[in-house]
Amino acid sequence: MAEQRSGTVVDPTAVEEIVRFHGHMCPGLAMGIRAAEIALREVGPHSSDEEVxxxxxxxxxGVDAIQYLTGCTFGKGNLIHLDYGKNAYTFVRRSDGKAVRVSTQPGAFDRSPEHNELSTKVREGSATDEERTRYKELRANRVEAILLAPEEELHAVEELEDAxxxxxxxxxxxxxxxxCGELTMETRVRRLEGKKLCLACFERER
Structure with a gap:
């Protein structure tokens, strides 16, 4: 496994493009950038098709940063969502089977009590203009800290055997x-009383 690094190596221009792709910069996106650069280093390069x-x-x-930087996308079928509710990713290189699992370190995503309180107020729409400004400042500081942090403080990296x-x-x-008459992938069709139904119609009629 390659040597871990301190601070992101992603070009600032690429970071700006990732932000445009996602819509905003936030700590979650920053964590995705740091996870994606591990993938590029360990099993890369950028996947033009389904190599990774x-x-x-x-x-x-963070998944948007993964898509943008690694080239793994839902549309190509090489980005697979496992709904486990964990900030963790596994990257596999098809050519030789090399695989790594990148998971968030406990505490890496923690926020200060002030940040948590302001986040709740902003989400509920009760924050004052001053509180919103302070919240944005704290979030920007957190993003910067993530992008500059030593890799081992953010993620655990495990090389997987026989993935x-x-x-x-x-x-x-x-x-x-x-x-409904809509075209449905045959592997997703369900049969009910002799009828071929999409999942939505199947759930309504059964």
């Missing part, structure tokens, strides 16, 4: 749902 697969155990902001490599993305035939 990312399995993400969260759907938080199971997900199968390549497949294109399946579509069939018309007997309920």
């Amino acid at each position: 697969v990312a399995l993400t155990e969260t759907d938080m902001c 199971q490599i997900p199968s390549m993305a497949r294109i399946h035939n579509s069939v018309a749902c007997a309920g």
Whole structure:
């Protein structure tokens, strides 16, 4: 495994592009940037097709940084969401099976009591203009701290032996749902009383 680093090595211009892609900068996105650069170092480079697969155990902001920097996307089938509610990612290189799991260190995402209090007020719409300004300041400081922190303070990196490599993305035939008439991937169709139904219609009619 390559030597861990202190501070992000992602080019500032790339960071700006990631922010535009995601819509805003926040601590979650910064954590995703730091996780993605580990992936690029350990199993990269950027995946133009399906050379690298990312399995993400969260759907938080950081996943957008993973998509942008690694080239692993839902549309290509090499970004797989495992709904475990963990800030953790597994990256697998298809060519030789090398795989690493990157998980957030306990405490790496902790915020100060003031930050937590202001976050609640902002979310509930009760924050004053002064409190909103202070909240933005604290969030910006947290982002900067994440981007500059030693890697080992943010993430644990584990090289996996004999990792199971997900199968390549497949294109399946579509069939018309007997309920709504919309085309549905045949592997997602359910049968009810002889009818082929999409999942939404199946749930309504059963």
